Amino acid sequence: MTTPKLDQALAGEIEALAGEGRAKPPERVITGYLPPAGTRGPRYTILGQDREFIRLNSNSYLSLSQHxxxxxxxxxxxxxxxxxxxxxxxxxxxxxxxxxxxxxxxxxxxxxxxxxxxxxxxxxxxxxxxxxxxxxxxxxxxxxxxxxxxxxxxxxxxxxxxxxxxxxxxxxxxxxxxxxxxxxxxxxxxxxxxxxxxxxxxxxxxxxxxxxxxxxxxxxxxxxxxxxxxxxxxxxxxxxxxxxxxxxxxxxxxxxxxxxxxxxxxxxxxxxxxxxxxxxxxxxxxxxxxxxxxxxxxxxxxxxxxDSDEGLQLLAALRERTGRFREGLTRLGLESIPGPHPVVPLMVRDTARTRAMVQGLFDKGVMVVGLTFPVVPKGDESIRIQINAAHTEADIDYVLEILARLQ
CATH class of the missing domain: 3.40.640.10 (Type I PLP-dependent aspartate aminotransferase-like (Major domain))
Incomplete structure (x- = not known):
């Protein structure tokens, strides 16, 4: 090896990132996709996990990647x-x-x-x-x-x-x-x-x-x-x-x-x-x-x-699911930033509570992204939730049930 000194220096830099709360966690590895079935939307399998997951951290808003x-x-x-x-x-x-x-x-x-x-x-x-x-x-x-x-x-x-x-x-x-x-x-x-x-x-x-x-x-x-x-x-x-x-x-x-x-x-x-x-x-x-x-x-x-009728139907489904989720947050007394877009931030405003809620959702088979201090300022801690067209009403209601228990 010709980089031991560099490796040591980089290890110190990464350790400093971890100390500041800015280091990225280990990457989860998706191993499979299960298509929608009945009232259930798509599910994913993850390396080292024995359950299936709903992805609420995906940018695939129209759910077209498997089309x-x-x-x-x-x-x-x-x-x-x-x-x-x-x-x-x-x-x-x-x-x-x-x-x-x-x-x-x-x-x-x-x-x-x-x-x-x-x-x-x-x-x-x-x-x-x-x-x-x-x-x-x-x-x-x-x-x-x-x-x-x-x-x-x-x-x-x-x-x-x-x-x-x-x-x-x-x-x-x-x-x-x-x-x-x-x-x-x-x-x-x-x-x-x-x-x-x-x-x-x-x-x-x-x-x-x-x-x-x-x-x-x-x-x-x-x-x-x-x-x-x-x-x-x-x-x-x-x-x-x-x-x-x-x-x-x-x-x-x-x-x-x-x-x-x-x-x-x-x-x-x-x-x-x-x-x-x-x-x-x-x-x-x-x-x-x-x-x-x-x-x-x-x-x-x-x-x-x-650009087709199918696309308009997907957009309508996306708007309906987004509205259903936002209405559910309001019903639970949870805070978000208003808007019709399928990016729905859940404002938690506390780092420890945000991390606990993210883990609680994961334990129940739901993947989301938590944003905590110092990545965001204190008081702006949140969970970013992203609705996709293939999420079903049952999926939305299931996530809202988990959030009700995690409050």
């Missing part, structure tokens, strides 16, 4: 073109399935063009590299996802060229815009569509109204960007996400196939010129192999389902 149409599409594409592209996109790694998915995303989002990535995380990083410049000022919501924050760092945005506004506070957004220096040529206002730990949403209509007041002040305007990873497919009357729900569409939409659509990968949807700039300038697109054709074909099938 026969997605599996068949992925299988057919794999048999047609193989399991990997063999090259990056600009060195003959582009297959018809990549182009088909990009065209499908553009139509679904109502944008002229789209470009796909391996994840929404790399999409955000690539976008920052593509549209940033020495005279670009970035403004973001204080609760933006880590991928947006990291994107600004990767793009080398200096501290003097960025602002942060209080969560969903339009007056503070206006303050940030007022403070932009006159030498700036373009401003990017970027925000999550759905804030993944809270389930609340960005008021895109109000953000657009504020930004429109400042667009003529800057040479290249004020560009609005939403990362709607938790919204696209799962939110709005037809699953178009936070833009559809709020009644306003930003200039650029970043999204994922890895949540409501149940597959893998991310995308940027925008004007043709923005997408071409991404193709020419985004390192996270240029220098890495693209999604497999299986992922692309499955994602296209998922979007087609979302």
């Amino acid at each position: 026969p149409a997605l599996i068949a599409a992925a299988d057919a594409a794999t048999h047609a073109c193989g399991v990997g592209p063999g090259a990056v996109r600009f060195i003959d790694g582009t297959f018809s399935y990549h182009r088909d998915l990009e065209e499908r995303v553009a139509r679904f989002t109502g944008k002229p063009a789209a470009k796909i990535f391996n994840s929404a995380y790399t999409s955000n990083c690539g976008l920052a590299l593509a549209i940033g410049s020495a005279k670009t000022h970035w403004i973001g919501d204080q609760l933006n996802h880590n991928s947006i924050i990291r994107a600004m760092r990767i793009a080398g945005v200096p501290s003097g060229h960025k602002g942060i506004y209080r969560h969903n506070d339009m007056d503070d957004l206006r303050r940030c815009l007022d403070e932009v220096e006159d030498t700036i040529e373009r401003v990017v206002v970027i925000f999550d569509g759905i804030f993944s730990m809270r389930g609340d949403y960005a008021p895109i209509d109000r953000i657009e109204a504020v930004c429109s007041e400042y667009r003529d002040r800057f040479q290249d305007g004020v560009i609005t960007v939403v990362d709607d990873s938790h919204g696209i497919g799962a939110y709005g009357a037809t699953g178009r996400g936070t833009s559809e729900y709020s009644g306003a569409t930003p200039d650029i939409i970043v999204g994922t196939f890895g949540k409501a659509f149940g597959v893998n990968g991310g995308f940027i949807a925008a004007s043709e010129m923005v997408v071409e700039a991404v193709r020419q300038k985004a390192d996270t697109y240029i220098y890495t192999n693209p999604l497999s054709v299986a992922d692309c074909a499955a994602a296209c099938a998922a979007i087609d389902i979302c």
